[in-house]
Amino acid sequence: MYKVDLNSDLGESFGCYTLEANEEIIKHVSSANIACGFHAGDPMVMARTVEMAVKYGTGIGAHPGYPDLQGFGRRKMSLSYDEIKNLVIYQLGAVYAFARTAGKSVNHISAHGALGNLVQEDAVAANALCQACCEFDPDMKILYYGKNSVLKKEADRAGLPTVSMVFADRAYLEDGNLVPRSQPGAMIEDKDEAIGRVIRMIKEGTVTAITGKEIEVKAETVLVHGDGAHALEFVLALKDAFNREGIEISCFSK
Numbered sequence: 001m002y003k004v005d006l007n008s009d010l011g012e013s014f015g016c017y018t019l020e021a022n023e024e025i026i027k028h029v030s031s032a033n034i035a036c037g038f039h040a041g042d043p044m045v046m047a048r049t050v051e052m053a054v055k056y057g058t059g060i061g062a063h064p065g066y067p068d069l070q071g072f073g074r075r076k077m078s079l080s081y082d083e084i085k086n087l088v089i090y091q092l093g094a095v096y097a098f099a100r101t102a103g104k105s106v107n108h109i110s111a112h113g114a115l116g117n118l119v120q121e122d123a124v125a126a127n128a129l130c131q132a133c134c135e136f137d138p139d140m141k142i143l144y145y146g147k148n149s150v151l152k153k154e155a156d157r158a159g160l161p162t163v164s165m166v167f168a169d170r171a172y173l174e175d176g177n178l179v180p181r182s183q184p185g186a187m188i189e190d191k192d193e194a195i196g197r198v199i200r201m202i203k204e205g206t207v208t209a210i211t212g213k214e215i216e217v218k219a220e221t222v223l224v225h226g227d228g229a230h231a232l233e234f235v236l237a238l239k240d241a242f243n244r245e246g247i248e249i250s251c252f253s254k
Contacts, residue, residue: 003246004018004202004218005028006221006228007029007059007165008032008235009063010025011046013045015041022049025232029235033108038068038069038091039067039068039069039073044095046098047098050102053104059107060107061108065111065112067113068114073115084115096144105141109140110144116199117178122151127158130155130157142161145162146165147172148177164221166219166223172217177216191234202219202245203245205218226246
């Protein structure tokens with residue numbers, strides 16, 4: 001029996017703007033990466049998303065990003081080490097407060113968008129994220145990282161547990177990094193193709209890069225973006241495929 005965590009970026013609505021079918025998706029994933037108010041989310045959305053996670057037994061995770069509501073946290077920003085560390089601490093505090101109010105803890109951290117990309121490849125930014133986690137809570141939970149990520153090295157150095165994350169709907173470069181969204185073919189639009197890729201990543205530990213080369217990956221948790229137009233449909237299709245393939249969906253815990 002194979003086992004994998006299925007996570008989704010949720011709580012990314014803001015005010016009167018609704019971006020995803022939060023409650024429908026959160027029923028079917030094992031972990032929720034909850035937006036912390038900088039790239040998306042607000043106090044009402046965070047509270048409601050945590051409430052739903054508790055209701056459906058979904059793991060609660062923090063999804064910190066750049067302070068960039070207009071750009072949805074997907075635009076690059078030039079920030080100092082301390083700025084990155086403190087904006088992460090600030091956002092961890094937001095989700096932690098709602099989780100604690102609900103009698104739960106924060107299980108994991110998955111950085112969003114441009115910040116998430118930066119901490120995968122920049123050691124200084126990765127260290128800032130790790131230090132934020134350690135200073136906020138010495139017993140901090142799991143960090144999600146990508147293939148060939150310096151974040152894994154910095155987390156190991158800081159004594160933080162990690163889980164290797166793969167993307168269900170993104171194309172990969174030969175070096176294991178994601179194809180930038182600005183380039184053609186960055187998103188896997190075909191549902192059946194995406195599901196087939198995920199199954200291979202879990203069972204065989206490989207994925208076909210955009211160049212056609214087979215590369216190794218470690219699929220401990222699979223991300224489905226919650227803001228996609230067909231996110232719920234994709235999550236349900238993934239669950240059906242996992243069931244057929246003997247893959248159990250299970251949340252990680254320390």
